Amino acid sequence: xxxxxxxxxxxxxxxxxxxxxxxxxxxxxxxxxxxxxxxxxxxxxxxxxxxxxxxxxxxxxxxxxxxxxxxxxxxxxxxxxxxxxxxxxxxxxxxxxxxxxxxxxxxxxxxxxxxxxxxxxxxxxxxxxxxxxxxxxxxxxxxxxxxxxxxxxxxxxxxxxxxxxxxxxxxxxxxxxxxxxxxxxxxxxxxxxxxxxxxxxxxxxxxxxxxxxxxxxxxxxxxxxxxxxxxxxxxxxxxxxxxxxxxxxxxxxxxxxxxxxxxxxxxxxxxxxxxxxxxxx
Numbered sequence: 001x002x003x004x005x006x007x008x009x010x011x012x013x014x015x016x017x018x019x020x021x022x023x024x025x026x027x028x029x030x031x032x033x034x035x036x037x038x039x040x041x042x043x044x045x046x047x048x049x050x051x052x053x054x055x056x057x058x059x060x061x062x063x064x065x066x067x068x069x070x071x072x073x074x075x076x077x078x079x080x081x082x083x084x085x086x087x088x089x090x091x092x093x094x095x096x097x098x099x100x101x102x103x104x105x106x107x108x109x110x111x112x113x114x115x116x117x118x119x120x121x122x123x124x125x126x127x128x129x130x131x132x133x134x135x136x137x138x139x140x141x142x143x144x145x146x147x148x149x150x151x152x153x154x155x156x157x158x159x160x161x162x163x164x165x166x167x168x169x170x171x172x173x174x175x176x177x178x179x180x181x182x183x184x185x186x187x188x189x190x191x192x193x194x195x196x197x198x199x200x201x202x203x204x205x206x207x208x209x210x211x212x213x214x215x216x217x218x219x220x221x222x223x224x225x226x227x228x229x230x231x232x233x234x235x236x237x238x239x240x241x242x243x244x245x246x247x248x249x250x251x252x253x254x255x256x257x258x259x260x261x262x263x264x265x266x267x268x269x270x271x272x273x274x275x276x277x278x279x280x281x
Contacts, residue, residue, distance in 0.1 A: 023069035025106065030077030030087065031063035034114040039140075041084045042113060045076055047091040047126040049107030054133035056112030062087065066109045073107065087111055091126070113137060118161055125149040134159075135182060142166045142185065144175075152176045158204045159184030170195050181205040181263075192218045192274075201228060201265060202281065208264045219274035222267070226280050229261030230254075233268045240275030 040061060044053065049068075056063050064087045066075050076088045089109065107128075113119050118138040123130075127148040134142070135156030141164045144151065150173055163185035168175060171193045180188070181203020188211040190197060197213070197220040213220055224230050234241055234251045246253040255278075258264065269276050 023071065023106070025067050026070050028066040028068060028075040028077070029064065030066075030075070031058065031060045032079065032085075034059055034061040034116060037061055037114070037117045039120075040113060040117045041120045042122070043084060043086045044111060044121070044123040045086070045088040045090055046109060046124070046128070046130070047073060047089055049089070049109065049128045050130075051088075051109040051111065051125070051128070052131045052133070053111045053113075053121075053123070055115045055137060057110075058112070059114075060112065061114045061117060062112070064088075064109060064111045068107050068109075125151060135179070136160075139163050139184065142183075143168075145169045146173050146175065147171045149173045150176075152178065154178040155180060155182035155203060158182045162206070165189065168197075170197070174198075179203040180209075186210065188212070190214070190220075192216060192220075194218055196220070199223070201225065201230075205263050208266070211265065211267045213267070213269045213271075215269065215271040215274045217273045219271075220269065220276050222276070222278045223281055224255075224265075224278055225263070227261060227263070228255075229258035229264035230278055231258055231264070231266050232276055232278070233266075234271070234276065235269065236271035236273075239269065239271040239273075241277075242275065243278035245280065246278070 062085050066089060068075060068089050072092055073089045074092055076086055076090055078086045115137050118140050120141045122143045125146040130149055130151040132153045135154060138161045139159050148171060156179060159182060163183055165187040166183060166185040167189045169191045173195045175197045177199045179200055179202050184206060186207055186209045190213040192215045194217040196218045200223045202225050232253045241253050245256045
């Protein structure tokens with residue numbers, strides 16, 4: 001998947017022409033009906049605005065309904081010879097906007113995938129707000145790169161199939177994971193810049209997961225079920241740990257009763273400034 005650095009940088013800029021005018025939006029739709037496909041690889045690139053991803057509502061293998069500003073963005077809709085579907089909206093030149101203008105951009109996209117097909121999803125976000133409702137989808141792998149976006153990833157239902165891994169890279173934004181245990185993914189990896197990460201560890205874990213986080217400035221909050229065993233290994237000069245019911249051994253914090261817990265998570269955090277807080281539910 002091609003990720004050009006200028007696309008992330010452009011989200012901080014505002015067009016000289018048109019900044020003070022309300023955009024004239026156009027509609028664009030791209031879809032393919034479900035015909036018994038067992039597997040789908042999908043790549044989403046979304047430069048700016050609001051986007052929602054979830055199960056398809058019209059029975060399609062994939063479907064996208066986009067409302068966009070044609071003077072600043074162009075739609076992406078392509079099913080390539082490599083059998084990868086590419087969806088979203090890319091910037092034309094300097095098609096981004098200032099973070100403070102996020103609410104002024106009404107560009108929206110609704111993207112859906114068939115819950116019957118095993119899905120490998122990659123997604124690149126510029127600036128804006130993203131909601132991924134992935135519960136019930138047959139998710140085999142997830143990669144999410146975000147710039148200045150606020151991204152919420154929900155797993156409201158257990159994944160019917162095993163998932164290899166979930167990987168996240170965020171810049172100056174905020175990332176929220178809800179009911180991570182329903183994802184079916186045992187291996188989680190995060191890289192963060194100056195944003196924040198919140199991870200809800202509830203859900204129907206198939207086994208004991210591991211999480212690896214590399215944070216520059218931002219911090220991370222874990223919300224853990226009361227009966228879960230949590231072990232956190234910290235590395236970093238100014239990294240801090242905050243959590244009740246833990247005992248410390250060097251830079252490792254282990255929750256009381258960890259060895260006896262039916263579900264366990266091992267967390268490794270490499271941080272320069274940010275810290276870790278564990279809240280029990």
